[in-house]
Amino acid sequence: MRLQQKLSSDFYTRPDVVTIARDLIGKYFFSSFDGVLTGGMVVETEAYSGTSDAACHAHLGRRTKRTQIMYEQGGVAYVYLIYGIYSLFNIVTNAEGTADAVLIRAIEPIEGIEEMRLRRGLAKVEPRLTAGPGLVTQALGISTQHNGTQLSGSEIWFEDRGMLVPEDQIIAGPRVGVAYAGADALLPWRFSLKGSRWVSKANPKYPQ
DNA sequence: GCAATGATAGGCT
DNA sequence: GCCTATCATTGCC
Secondary structure, three states, X not given: OOOOEEOOHHHHOOOOXXXXXXXXXXXEEEEEEOOEEEEEEEEEEEEEEHHHOOOOOOHHHOOOOOHHHHHOOOOEEEEXXXXXXXXXXXXXXXXXXXXXXXXXXXXXXXXXXHHHHHHHOOOOOOHHHOEOHHHHHHHHOOOHHHOOOXXXXXXXXXXXXXXXXXXXXXXXXXXXXXXXXXHHHHOOXXXXXXXXXXXOOOOOOOOO
């Protein structure tokens, strides 16, 4: 058994996106562009559950140029632009024809910290490096051009490095910034690692 | 330290 | 023309 095992298609094609989002806490997220390796341990995720979830871009079966990638078989990247500025990175999960995805909200930096600091334009290493979905993509050099990237490839991937996270170390709570979704905004589909300083700060606009 | 505000572009009606 | 799965900056309200 290898110590560093890239997550395979089987991990992403499972049917329960909420389980996958929880399982991703403690896994490792990397990018490698032009030989520059950057990434770290996933400490915060959110699940978006296809056509039945009012917070999901594919709600009610919506199919647009933007959302079509969500209907692919699990194991590809869904990257979209939010507020005209930030790229948000998601993993498409489940079978072809479903539209589930997991948003990566925060990581603990492990590899290529100096390169990530430069990409973020920070003077020092602090939570602002990777504690937020728009910050993780900046730190890893990911943008909307990476929409559709296969996670089985060599540019963007996830690894299991044997980190075992006890269930009681994972916090479940409502997702961030989805107040428009009505009752679905209350679903406890945001997961984070208890006690990690690298989890994004709660948005005071949406108190829990 | 904190709340209020502005940036900025594409999806959608 | 409005809204957005956000974050940096401003100003102390």
